[in-house]
Amino acid sequence: MNYIDVGESAGRSLSKDFDVTVIGGGPAGASTALQCARMGMRVLLLEKGPPNRHKPCGGVLPLVADEVITDIIDDEIPEEVYESPRELGLYYVPPSGREGGGRVRNYRVVNINRDRFDSWLLTKAIMSGVKVQFGAQFQHLEEEENRVFYSVGPEMRQVRTRILVGADGVRSQVRKAILPSMDAPVLLVGQQYISISERGDIEDSFYGFLRGDLSPSYAYVIPKNDFLIVGLGVRPQQSPSVSEALTLFRQILADEFGVSSADPVAKEVWSIPYGYFAPGKGSTILVGDAAGFCNPLSGEGIRLAIEAGEIAASAIQVTEGGEDLLERYARDVKSIADFVASVQSFVDSLDDDGREQFVREELNRRY
Ligand SMILES: Cc1cc2nc3c(=O)[nH]c(=O)nc-3n(C[C@H](O)[C@H](O)[C@H](O)COP(=O)(O)OP(=O)(O)OC[C@H]3O[C@@H](n4cnc5c(N)ncnc54)[C@H](O)[C@@H]3O)c2cc1C
Secondary structure (H helix, E strand, C coil), rough: EEEHHHHHHHCCCCCCCCCEECCCCHHHHHHHHHHHHHCCCCCEEECCCCCCCCCCCCCCCHHHHHHHHHHHHCCCHHHHHHEEEEEEEEEEEEEHHHCCCEEEEEEEEEEHHHHHHHHHHHHHHHHHHEEEEEEEEEEEEECCCCCEEEEEEEEEEEEEEEEEECCCCCCCCCHEEEEECCCCCEEEEEEEEEHHHCCCCCCCEEEECCCCCCCCCCCCEEEEECCEEEEEECCCCCCHHHHHHHHHHHHHHHHCCCCCCCCCCCEEEEEEEEECCCEEEEEEECCHHCCCCCCCCCCCCHHHHHHHHHHHHHHHHHHHCCHHHHHHHHHHHHHHHHHHHHHHHHHHHHHHHHHHHHHHHHHHHHC
16 A cells, blocks of 8 residues: 655655544534634544434434534534424324324424534634545554555555544444454434325424333434435344334334325435443544444434543643543543443433333423
8 A cells, every 4th residue: 555644745854744633524523623623623534424424313402502513613603504494393102102192382492403403513613723534544654653544445554643533433443453352332213204295193392202112212204305214223133123123114104194105206314322321442532323322212412422532632632632632631531431431321220111211201201
């Protein structure tokens, strides 16, 4: 393979080519890179996909996330990122079925186009001075010298960095490079896209179905433009499998809500973190899904990724990337990790009686 050193090719002979190299251009990577660049650091972001890459996602944010993101990014989410309907209610269905379910009072979520959202965030990072390379896949790390090896097509390249940030998602290669024996359990999440004209009685709400025969955590329905997105999460190697559970879910939706059982227009499967926390090692820190930050009950991870990015950037700034970086970052990000762990314990403790009670309480809640 042909090795090209980014520093040399740029005509520099610095001890390090970049202050911070971020792997992954999703919300966690873009947020970290953006904040670091705003603090005056030299930042490289490597993204293996093309610009506007697709990420399987429900594209739903609680209203508070919309506000948190606007605060952190210091800009409003642009109109073209929102989907139709722009806001959705929240509707729970317990194990006993539709009769026991209903819409939660005074609760709204926002409906976004995930790919356009990520593109907006990454563009903000580029405009703040982050150097972004698309089609660049992290391969390995030489820890002693903080030399990052990555491929662009058949070509292997390397760059030297003071800090490496792994924002490369739930199947993080950076995490595997620094913590090779770590177990990082996931929930497999499958989604089907059904024509909106076949929605039956599904109203403009995000539907959360809680029932153990479908999923240990959640199954959902989201109206989005021309489609109903129908999805659920299962543990790998579990019975029923994702596709078996989705078949059962489609049957329940047909029986109870009159949703057509016609073949989906499209299907996709990806994963979310399901019970791990990994802040990093040495001068490499992990953010977003790579670190394990996703709500195991709702699947919400975009806001947590952006918050973790902000915390990472400020830990880098405060410690100037010194030896206490990891300790500082792990301490500051603990509130997110604790929140995720507490929801995980709650999910793990639930049986169908507990799910029934949870839905009852949510529907009776007064704000
Ligand atoms: C089906 C599904 C539905 C979901 N729905 C919602 C929802 O409605 N709302 C919500 O808030 N959250 C949702 N989530 C969770 C949310 O998508 C994640 O928590 C969020 O994407 C985490 O952001 P991230 O930046 O950490 O990782 P990602 O968004 O996964 O970004 C990682 C990036 O790293 C890149 N990458 C990976 N490996 C490499 C490599 N070796 N080299 C270079 N680049 C690399 C990838 O191409 C990708 O762009 C859902 C998840 C799934 C699977």
